[in-house]
Amino acid sequence: MIWQFDIIILIFMVVTAVIALRVKDLLAASMVFGIYSFLICLLWAEMGAVDVAFTEATVGAGVSTVIMVATVFSTRRRSKD
Amino acid sequence: MIEFFGFLAHQAPLVTVLAPAFGALLVTLFGRGKAEAGLPLALISLSLSSVGAVVTLFHVLASGGELRYRLGGWAPPFGIEYRIDALAALTAAAVVLVGLVNAVFSKTRVAAEAGEKAPFFYTLYLFLLAGLCGIVFTNDAFNLYVLIEITSLTSYALIAMGNRRAALSSFNYVIMGTVGASLYLLGVGYLYIKTGTLNIDGMRAAMAEAGIWGDASITVAFILILVGLWTKMAFFPLHGWMPNAYSYAPTAVGTLMAPLMTKVMVYVMLRVMLFAFGADFSYGGAGCGDIVVALSTVAIVAGSLLALARSDIKKMLTYLIVAEVGYMVGGAWVGNEAGLTGAAYHILSDAAMTFCLFMAVSIIVLRTGDHRLTAFTGLFRKMPLTMIGFTVGALSMIGLPPTCGFFSKWYLVGGGIEAGRWDYVVALLFSSLVNAVIFFRIFERAYFGEMDEPAPAGDDADSRPSQPLERVPWSMLVPLFLAAAAVLLVGLFNNTLAGWLRAALAI
Amino acid sequence: MKLFGLIAVIIVGALLLSATGDFPDFGDPQSPASASPLSTHYIEGSVYETKVPNLVTAVLADYRGFDTMFETVVIFVAGIGIIAVLRAFGTPAAELPEGGGEEGDDDLIIRTTCNLVFPVIQVFALYVVAHGHHSPGGGFQGGVMLGASYILLALSCGLPAAKRRLGERQTIVLAAIGVIVFAGWGVACVLFGGNFLDYAALDPIIPGDVQMARSHSMLGVEIGVAFTVTAIMFVIYANLSTRGRLRDGL
């Protein structure tokens, strides 16, 4: 566990979370959310939770993002907020 | 032979939970595309489950209080265990029996409303029941969370199978339900970080041993868990998701969830209050008893008044549930035996009477094709049998003897008086009076027939059934009568039931 | 709504932060959660009871196996729920309003690459499932990867191509079988006289000692988990990308 690393990832996580919620393009939001998941995955690995990191990588960064993109494609891409 | 029966009795809780689960899986495997393929399997598995629940109940009573079942054979806190007392066994029995009877009741409706998706409908339906039973039995805080999520996911999907309004209300439910469940999970996390265990009894023991009752994090955990559960049980003002969800959902779902979901969550609240935190903390250390009773008073009054203002029958009933949840929360929090018994007893009685009313109203809405109060016009003459069922449920809601609603009110009011919470007592009586107004308004309409007054404005096309029923089949009437009989029986045997509950909740 | 949201956030945030001061320090090995007999037993004792070096797998599949079974059910229910909500059996495509997506045309390079990668992913996924006892991984991770391989196929070569490998009916059956394997394993324990999911009861029919019975049983249920997860991940994708029509997706 390296706390400097920890802090950097956490800061990036907050930033990506805010960006994911602020961009008006839902496709971009989904992708940024994928980045957010990937950062979390890094964080877990760094904190020693390798199994959680593995799951998060496959489920969070992988499938979640894909199904979100799929939904964006079959609905609207623009969001009002 | 005796050994064999002992073995069966030992495994009965497992049968209660797993029979619906296996039923669901088999429905998925074998029910392909046919509308009624799932029904026989659902009925068989639920009957099996009911037998399991009843055997469990008698086993609990015979063994003097509680049963424990170690899943995976691991001793707690390493493994997950079931802890079943009379309250749990009764609640589980109520859950599976309602599920079974409702499966019969909704036989024709599932075919009509779910069509080709009927097997999937039954899969979700059965898993919902399995989840509810699991919630009732488990003694592990995290297992509880997983099961809560199973019931939530199944109910989101089941509700969303209704019309387009149902999908929208289901989405709201997803948002609020997730917040509720997540807050519960967070609260469990707070407890875990302070106690290092997930076993509900173990938490209380660990907190007592470490003497950390006064810590801020324990209080916050308590509040988080409670707020989470309140969201799931639609405690005013966190009830926003419920009225639309229950009234636009498919018929079979409304009649299943209205009697069960909120009640099981009340059960969980009782469990958490008494066993995870202990009565001393819940009523003393947490220091929020007075506020919660005041909140429940507000919930009762608000629920009743909102119900009074509705012209949509099902929505009116859901607001009545909001008020009933207020009853139970208040009863659980006045902090004495009578109140607690009342709250626990009301879980059963409210399940019976809500079930009865929802079935009657569903029949009426389907038969008349009208979802507003105008549907009732002249019904005593047109649909006397349905109205008998409706009347029994309504009298119970008002709280007239010998229905179960009267006796739960009796215990709750007694608890309120004993604790000196006059505001709560007045709210209970007020809600009885409002219920009387609501239901006698309906009776009047049903009894006198045509009335020359303008129809209430605001027709809502989405809650109107597409095609009125030609006639009411017996498969709908018999379940209604069973529920009405349950309302009366739970009332008449309240003394016995309350005795068991009192022993289970001994504080 | 925004104001209400702000107020709710401030109240809940303040509540949560008020408790933070009370927690043991981050990473403190002596915190109650880390020093409790529970976690100590899992770390120090589980290998003697299960012979599985990956502690997470041991706890996941054995000590808290009942949780994991219901976790599989959660996945299963989600998949069935999505079908129940979204799947439009036989609805003509013209009746549904069009979304913003446009059909991308097939690209030879992508198709070829994916066809090459597809078996590799699957083999690795199977390794993850099977090797979960000794390294990070297990039924969930492997299952998701297997599912992802089909998703990749659907993305690159179109949904029909993926459906040829894993048809809708087969998917649902596979998912159900996965849960049945897990729950059935538990029932088998009951039939051999143990409690539900008490793998030790299966000692008579599984080679090796009691610990190995547990270890092998874990592998068995992990495979069940993998079945379900594979199938449901694909179901989720297939339905969501086509709005339940299961024709050509993205």
Place this chain on the structure above:
Amino acid sequence: MVQDSYLPLLAFLVSLCAVPAIVWLRRAPNRREAATFVAAFLKFGFVLAMLPAVLGGEVLRFCFFEILPGLPLEFRVDGLGLAFALVASGLWIVTSLYSVGYMRGAGEGNQTRFFVCFAISLSATMGVAFAGNLFTLYVFYEMLSLSTYPLVTHHGDREARTGGRTYLGYLLGTSIAFVLPAMIYCYVKTGSPMTFASSGFLAGEVGPAGGMVLLLMLTFGFAKSGLMPFHSWLPGAMVAPTPVSALLHAVAVVKVGVFCVIRVFTGVFGTGFLGELDVAYVVSWAAAFTVVTSSLIAMSQDNLKRRLAFSTIGQLSYIVLGVSLLSPYAVQGSMMHIAMHAFGKITLFFCAGAIYVAAGKKYVSQLDGLGRTMPWTMGAFAIGAMSVTGLPLTGGLLSKIYLIWGAADAGQLALLAVFVVSSVLNGVYFFPIVYRAFFCAPEGGAAPGGIKEAPLACVVPLTFTAVVTVLLFFFPGLLFELSSLMIAAE
């Protein structure tokens, strides 16, 4: 003293058992009515069968089962209850006969429903009369409220609907809002089964302030007793067919109300304990106010049945006033007045109904000269009026004497004056009717053609009750004994 017996249960059940028979025979009106009569006679028989034991000082007890912890659902038949049950079941026979005549004469619809509800409400009345504790009393009280609703709203028109709404609104509202919490409070605080006892089960359990609140809640909560300000359901309920008004609103329902109030005073608190608490005066003044006010209102009513209704309100408050005086004479007077007023008032209602059936007249101002065409009816009316006013040769005099005696005994001269003044007022609003009927010329000169005496099925009952009213003056022994049983027990 206490003796287990199935007789109370039989007396209670017999009219309930008649319900399926009545429904089954709905296509054959004659046989349907026969079922009613059989049940009525059986019920009266069962009640009579209890008489010897009760007169011998026994209390007949029947316990269903323990419905709440330590709280049985049980019947206990004592003198007061039996007296009431005798009156109610006896008058059911008469009323049944009358209602056959009336319902057929006036061509009312839904007669099966009418007789069914009638039978159920009689069972409920028996339940109230026999109730052994406050809880049982409450259960049957509510049963009575509900089962009489279809009777009150029998006509199903707008007026009936409004009347029915007021009826249920007042009765259910007060019982849920006042009686229920008061009862639960008693249960929680005393933990006793709330069995009626002559010394009162609340004795010594509550202080003056609490006692005052409980007494007021219980007295006003049983709104069937018509105490102001919860009286307006009664005039509203007069939209019902006359047999209903007669039996229910002269005997069963309203008498159940005052019966409950008597139980509250004698069984719940006990007159001795109330004397210690010194709180009953509030009820006395409320009742006195009701007596005077309702008499004044009655004078201004032109609708005959409404005039009778307001008269009933006043007479009921006599009973409440009497019992609230706490003097043994007044309490005995109250109990006797239940019966005396019942016979007098039911005669009056029968007459009003007979007039409606025969002449189609509802208003006092239309009655000129009717005595000449309907001598039996108007003669009975005169006797009923005498009894209610309290004139000699009718039973009403006896109970009134006891009441006045009690007031004097309690030293409440002002309340004694209320009795006297209101008796005068009773005369003032009744005798003009008799005068008009016999001594005024009919409107438009000669007697209008077509008006004849009412059907026989109507005339016989009203004659019978008028005769009983007179007989009660000469032979009050049984009533006197039953009511003094209660006094002796104190």
Place this chain on the structure above:
Amino acid sequence: MEPALASFLQEQIVPKFNYWVYVVLMMIGLYAMIAKNNLIKKLIGMSIFQTAIILFYVSVGAKDGAGIPILDHHTYEHALEHPGDEHIDRDGYANPLPHVLMLTAIVVGVSTLGLALAIAQRIFTSFGSIEEDEILEKLQPGGHD
């Protein structure tokens, strides 16, 4: 810097920064769930909300100086050969229990997300919009509450 503030930082924030950040993330998610108008945005908020809780749990399980919760080969072989000799040190391994729980929570999260997206698509199919205000507008003529 004020000494009080410094000591607060020293004692409350620095050693527990993970617990602070998870609250921040959670509140971001919660705000999005309540205040955002777009259904997909609400769901992104919901996912952030759930991951924040996972962050909390995993932080609970973390230990300074501990490795991943998998026994290294040497220790494992030793344990197999000498079952009686309990030489595993709990401080050397992260607490596995929160990891197990969070595996479940992640799975629950993705299931909820998938189902919610399906419902959102269904809403889009029926209403032609995924903006909450537009949908409610479409319901206006007939619907109430």
